[in-house]
Amino acid sequence: VLKKLREEVCRANRELSARGLAPLTWGNASGIDRSRGIVAIKPSGLEYSRLRPADIVLLRLDGSVAEGRLKPSCDAPAHVALYRAFPEIGGVAHAHSIHATAFAQAGRPIPCLGTTHADSFHGEVPVTRQLSAEEAAGDFVARTGAVIVERFAGLQPMEIPAVLVAGHGPFTWGTDAAAAVENMLVLETVARMALETLRLAPAIGELPAHLAERHHARKHGPGASYGQKP
Numbered sequence: 001v002l003k004k005l006r007e008e009v010c011r012a013n014r015e016l017s018a019r020g021l022a023p024l025t026w027g028n029a030s031g032i033d034r035s036r037g038i039v040a041i042k043p044s045g046l047e048y049s050r051l052r053p054a055d056i057v058l059l060r061l062d063g064s065v066a067e068g069r070l071k072p073s074c075d076a077p078a079h080v081a082l083y084r085a086f087p088e089i090g091g092v093a094h095a096h097s098i099h100a101t102a103f104a105q106a107g108r109p110i111p112c113l114g115t116t117h118a119d120s121f122h123g124e125v126p127v128t129r130q131l132s133a134e135e136a137a138g139d140f141v142a143r144t145g146a147v148i149v150e151r152f153a154g155l156q157p158m159e160i161p162a163v164l165v166a167g168h169g170p171f172t173w174g175t176d177a178a179a180a181v182e183n184m185l186v187l188e189t190v191a192r193m194a195l196e197t198l199r200l201a202p203a204i205g206e207l208p209a210h211l212a213e214r215h216h217a218r219k220h221g222p223g224a225s226y227g228q229k230p
């Protein structure tokens, strides 16, 4: 069942590794079939090069396994929390890519310093709060999903398809698993550019609003002019 979704999610996970975003096995991508309420995710600890569509684990939205002989990624509870809270998303990725993780560890949002950032993320990429001792002692991964949802109160997930979990690393999402992984690559690139910019000019302010808005609108929204007409 769900052959196409399994193939997409398998490909997205291999891409996450091939792009250097997930050192060792520190990353995972998932996708959802909304009509069936089934999430397809990477199995825990498996090497990306050995990953086949048949290995992909299918989960229900409550996190229980619907199909699969392997244990799902240990980050699965955070993925399903995001699918439940953000009905417009179709794919989720998590990784420990160096530069985005550096911002997460510093507990600092990624400021919008240029048009590369503005094209993909509407405003700064936010950072969550730290989990409390009680939260960390309980279902730590599900609580990680909950603090992301808490941080997005009043924000539009598809306007800023990324977040930094404080002291941990980034999560991204998109219309499907491939889009979530692409947003992870954009996030890592933008984080690296921001870090280099802040090294050269620590006091530089954010990109002026008129430029940030202009660039975001060029790729998103009703007047989008980027790319080719379908």
Ligand SMILES: [Zn+2]
Binding pocket: 094, 095, 096, 168, 169
């Ligand atoms: Zn992690």
